[in-house]
Amino acid sequence: MAVRAVRGATQLDVDARDHMLERVAEMVSGVMVANGLEVDDFISVIFTATSDLHSEFPAYAARRLGFGDVPLICARELEIEGSMPRVVRMMAHVETDLPRSDITHVYLHGAAALRRDLTRVQALPDDE
Numbered sequence: 001m002a003v004r005a006v007r008g009a010t011q012l013d014v015d016a017r018d019h020m021l022e023r024v025a026e027m028v029s030g031v032m033v034a035n036g037l038e039v040d041d042f043i044s045v046i047f048t049a050t051s052d053l054h055s056e057f058p059a060y061a062a063r064r065l066g067f068g069d070v071p072l073i074c075a076r077e078l079e080i081e082g083s084m085p086r087v088v089r090m091m092a093h094v095e096t097d098l099p100r101s102d103i104t105h106v107y108l109h110g111a112a113a114l115r116r117d118l119t120r121v122q123a124l125p126d127d128e
Contacts (some may be wrong), residue, residue: 001095003043006031006103011110017055022040024061024088027108031092035105042070048077050087058088081086081113 010027012019024047031037045067047058059072063075078087087110107114
């Protein structure tokens with residue numbers, strides 16, 4: 001079993017608590033499904049949020065999915081001029097048999113545009 005890092009990101013339409021919890025749960029669940037992971041496979045998760053999001057801790061959405069024993073932390077994303085607003089990102093450290101090249105990173109909604117350079121990305125853009 002190897003330790004791997006898997007990334008995810010999602011963009012919120014508005015800074016509202018229920019919307020935050022929904023979008024973050026969708027992202028975490030998407031990472032789990034795309035990589036065949038269960039909660040017990042997670043070592044730790046770092047969540048970041050842009051400074052325009054303050055309605056809820058992103059980690060709380062993971063807690064509601066059963067991540068009660070997994071170390072989680074939230075932090076602020078860097079405020080870079082012109083960066084995408086209302087984005088929650090995650091980097092999870094997991095135990096898996098997948099080789100690094102087979103890890104699928106999950107970018108949802110507007111955040112799907114963030115990492116077009118990755119070869120294994122499950123992207124879910126918003127309908128335009």
